[in-house]
Amino acid sequence: MEQATLKRTCLYDKHAALGAQIAPFGGFEMPIQYKDIVTEHQAVRNACGMFDVSxxxxxxxxxxxxxxxxxxxxxxxxxxxxxxxxxxxxxxxxxxxxxxxxxxxxxxxxxxxxxxxxxxxxxxxxxxxxxxxxxxxxxxxLSEQFGELAVQGPKAEAVIERVLGIPCKDLAFYTFTELEHRGEPILISRTGYTGEDGFELYGSHAFINQVWDALLESGEVEPCGLGCRDTLRFEVGLPLYGNELSQDIxxxxxxxxxxxxxxxxxxxxxxxxxxxxxxxLKRKIVGIELSSRAIPRHGYDVEVDGVVIGTVTTGYNSISTGKSVCMALIDKRYAELGNNVQVRIHKRLQDGVVTKKRFYEKNYKK
The missing domain is CATH 3.30.70.1400 (Aminomethyltransferase beta-barrel domains)
Incomplete structure (x- = not known):
């Protein structure tokens, strides 16, 4: 069967020039990481990172x-x-x-x-x-017409205002505005997929390229790949279509x-x-924290007393907390917080406990 041709975003050449690790995602050739996932993840949690989400x-x-x-x-x-x-x-x-x-x-x-x-x-x-x-x-x-850049992290507002000269401080969470920037119509929203403050910028391919270059040249923004986009959204319990939501969930x-x-x-x-x-409901997505450092992956079985009660939807060793955690779709009878469960990892059962899906809580107190 002939393989479908992968698409490229308007920033593909920028990613290649930076030496990004590129892999297929959603029908596109996308950057997974530039330096490494931990560095990029921590940049968003503590300062400012940008993602090509075109x-x-x-x-x-x-x-x-x-x-x-x-x-x-x-x-x-x-x-x-x-x-x-x-x-x-x-x-x-x-x-x-x-x-x-x-x-x-x-x-x-x-x-x-x-x-x-x-x-x-x-x-x-x-x-x-x-x-x-x-x-x-x-x-x-309009998918072919727009590029999109996500600028995320506690310093995102200051960076966008200072480096790009785009007003954004008055935007409340989950609101947007449209404006002209250097003669181009753009849209900016206070949204994101990381659990941090942040913004998403929509505009022409030329505009998105200019913004990427300006932010990169400022030295204040870390380019981030889809690898840490997943670790960031997962830590704060945000769903990924195909994992925590689907035609069957x-x-x-x-x-x-x-x-x-x-x-x-x-x-x-x-x-x-x-x-x-x-x-x-008969099933529910829950959080599970393991007592070991073993990493639960998508598709691994969750068991109680030797009986499979569900499967892992997303799992990582959480970068922000250092704990091995996962979200899993399990039989609702076992979904109460504090319940003991086990996850089968490489044929061995690892002890775990049912927790909230939000594994990382941002401490906003400075």
Missing amino acids: HMGEVSITGPDAERFVQHIFTNNVAGAPYGSIFYGMLLYPEGGVVDDLLVYVKSATNYFLVINAANIDKDMAWIEAQREGFDVNIEN TPLEAGLGMFCKLDKEEFIGKEALAQMKAEG
């Missing part, structure tokens, strides 16, 4: 029925939301499984900007298009029910979620 997909939904349509396909509630609001939520199949998790940026009641996962762009577009009957909307895939099982507004009039998958909630 592989992410962007979709525009406009038209007279745009709000009604977004309400129909999206689990969260955007009704009446003012310009600059951002909502996290899911697109669901009627059975309650997840098509994708995404951000919805509200420009107006007739104009929405959706940011979706790179690996799901084609699938999401086909699914969204399939729901449009009966709605007066325009749906446009519902938002309720993932502990994301707060982003599924069952009090909304309707959305695709609402009835299935309501029924699951009423009947009680």
Whole structure:
């Protein structure tokens, strides 16, 4: 079978020039690390790091029925939301499984900007298009037009204001604004995927290249690969589509029910979620902390008294805490905090205890 050609972002040449380790991710050739994952991870936790996230997909939904349509396909509630609001939520199949998790940026009641996962762009577009009957909307895939850069860490605000001259200090968490920067229209949001303060910048490929160069030349920002993006999001309990969310793992099982507004009039998958909630869940994503240094990996079995009760979805030796921890989808009967479980690693059982999914708590006291 012929292998699909991998795509490259507008910053690919920059990554290659820096000697990044590059590997396939979501259909793109992406930088996994530059120096090493620990250095990059700690830069974001303690100072400032930047990520090329231009592989992410962007979709525009406009038209007279745009709000009604977004309400129909999206689990969260955007009704009446003012310009600059951002909502996290899911697109669901009627059975309650997840098509994708995404951000919805509200420009107006007739104009929405959706940011979706790179690996799901084609699938999401086909699914969204399939729901449009009966709605007066325009749906446009803008993924090829936009580059995107994430600038993350406690020093991100100061760096963006000083180095780039882009005002951002007045943005609240999960809000955005659009402005002109050196004659170019750009969008900046106070969002991220790291558990730190940070921003995401959207603009033309030329703009994203200029921003990358300026931040790199400042010496104040560490270029970061997708390796530490995963360790950072994992430590603070953020889900990754394909691991903690999927067609087979519902938002309720993932502990994301707060982003599924069952009090909304309707959305695709609402009835299935309501029924699951009423009947009680059979599985749940939990955190597990091991007593050893062995590293639990995706797909490893979780056991109690020799019986497999679930599987690991993501696991690492946490860089920020030094503990071997994982998220796992397990039988809900064993999901209570403090319960003893075991993870089978290289044929040996390692003792663990059920914990919260957020393994790292930021200490904001200086």
